[in-house]
Amino acid sequence: MESVQNKIVKAALLGAGTVGSGVYELVKERQEDFPHICGAQIEIAKILVRDASKERAGIPSDLLTDSWEEIIADDSISIIIEVMGGIEPAKSYLLEAMKAGKQVVTANKDLIAEHGHELLDTAEKYGCDFKFEAAVAGCVPIIQVLKQSMSSENITEIMGIVNGTTNYILTRMTQSGMSYDEALKEATDLGYAEADPTADVDGLDAGRKIAIMASIAFHSRVTFSDVYIEGIRNITAKDIFYAKEFNSVIKLVGIARKDENGIEVKVLPILIPQEHPLATVNDSFNAVFVHGTASDDTMYYGRGAGKRPTASAVTGDLCTVARHIIEKHSNLHVCSCYKELPIKNIQDTYSRFFLRMQVADRPGVLANITSVFGTSQVSIAQIIQKSRQNGIAELVIITDKVKELYFSDALNILKRLSIVNSISSLIRVY
Template sequence: MAEHKIIKAGLLGFGTVGAGVYKLAKRQKEEMESKTGARFEITRILVRDRNKERKGVDPALLTDQWEEIIMDDEIELIIEVMGGIEPARTRILEALHAGKNVVTANKDLIAEHGRELLDAAEEHGVDFLFEAAVAGGIPIIRPMKQCLAANEITEVVGIMNGTTNYILTKMFEDGMDFEEALAKATEYGYAEADPTADVEGLDAGRKAAILSSIAFHSRVTFQDVYTEGITKISSRDISYAKEFGSVIKLLSVAHNTEGGIEVAVYPMLIDQNHPLASVRDSFNAVFVHGDAVDDVMFYGRGAGEFPTASAVMGDVIDVIRDIQYHCTGRISCTCYRTTKIKDFRDIKNKFFLRMQVDNKPGVLAAIASVFGVHKVSISKVIQKRITDGVAELVIVTEPVKEYHMEDALMHLRDMETTREISSVIREY
């Protein structure tokens, strides 16, 4: 039997994901030859501190010198799991220009500089794969680029952040308030010490940019994505959602419309019968609508050591197969269109509005008049609680342009009878 070729790789970063990739590569060592026709070895691991003890890792593999990896002609594949924009961007570009294939899990980098990196990969005929950049272990990028390639995709909606989904699940099921649920998420390791990127929707926004670009074949960057987090969601909002037969989820919502691409991240009320409504705790899911396939949903672990390592190693296996058959670079950038990004203010949404107003005659009529002036049509009004002369109103609107709703809210806040606009949440 002929000796299998050895594909050598350099691993950049050895945090949670890097360690997972290394362990999974060792676990799959024997299977790799059968799956790819080649042996696979991680021969260099770039770390900040090479003297730090790393259990189960041969210290001889560790280096703090990037040059030892980039100048090694035997290394054909770079696996980047450092995170952040720099120095990851510079190192990946250097690797691509040196003719090395690259696998990355770096969503921040792809959302900001995806085009530059994909162009460099195409120029040099190498693979640049990033399945792990969105939704951890859930296969979504490759299915959209390959399995669903015959579809005109018009909608991608997803729960793409496990931290916020865990928090909202605890609020909904256990009656926790936001701060208590966040503390629990931190305790279990779902939330970072600084949870801003998660709870303010920034993490989900970066993933939305990546998926929109792939789904609609036109470049969408993180700056194009309107983001709003979950910090203002209260137990009262949760209570009303239950009453309406809905749940509240932080959704990444992208549509390809005649007027352009609509893309945003915000909390939304979604009907409890929708498949996304049943996605609980730290799980993620992506719901895709295509003209041929109709509706499909991808569901699973959106983060973590081994789920993310699973996606990284899936890409590694693809690269090794491509190297074996001399066809690296066969699927590069799929953004062959230039579709305009729709102004967020022109997007239409239904709204759930909760406000505190003076409990006296004529107030409701005045509010209805304000909505009428600003072209906001009301579908439902509920008044439940009256305390010390203040009534809580819940108003649900028909679909309305964002800027009309914005103008109406500004007008309402200026009214003497308005004590507080407590919540403004969109409905899916």
């Protein structure tokens, strides 16, 4: 019987940036252990880059190539590891790789959220593995949990803090009293935020991740365009202050829920009670909270981004695929979207609301405001007033759970009232 030490599985790495270089480093570090945990040595045979003449620290220059054709034509390469990001040419490369019988590991959340069904269908057609654990929450193993450990569970809700940049910003605003701009600058200086932070702070990154998780958990295809998204640019120090007054914190959360009427999927800042497990997830950490009818509540926590944590998830998938190759089987966990559940419009979902508004400081104003809410079938849970200045009072209202459509109707009426100077903040409440 051939020793596992003599078995070699070759892989090509597409991309040598932060994650790609981390994957290469981790594969080198774990060489002695791979034969025992993966069944074979794993060798990075080629690394696709834009400029093969540019030196990459710690990576031998003879591994670098700018030719995809060189990789796809190499029959000795069994696995393609895609960490280049973006839709194209990544999508074309992976489709071509699977058609050529190569196995695929990717960390590309944009690609999975938009075209996951096509890639998974292709993997099934050609009998290939298609692994993407690193696409959602860094080293947090939520994809494997949803696909395998909880595969028999009736999952009804997923809540996730799945963007480390925004979580870091909101943590600093909460714990250090920073403004949004100050916290964003610090996150950028530390490398948590990109020079253009749009994908993070506007909720787009989290939106792609919750779409992926919802598809797996509910066995029905959810794409990025199905997700209702709000970001954190408008969160202020005053909002943070009031959250503390209500014994809560503000977090950017991806939420996916399923009931008999379909799926709601959204990303938005919400007030979470201090006693909820997600409230203690701080800095750049991620966590995913899952509710199932049999398992009740479970939570998965860890580093959500960064070179080493993301590389860890990629390398874990790589090891699984390598073992499948050695054992001569694959394609164990392809697309499980056998349902076609409707996606709810945000206006047809239900939420509680935190509303901060500036109103005229005179008798009868509060009665007018409560009358508007009552007419629109919005029930008020709490009202507080903390400040008044120059004839303007600041009101903070917390509602009971209400249909979003009814609350929108009330809000539109309030905005037209002469007694309402401005609507300062509108945030959902868990």
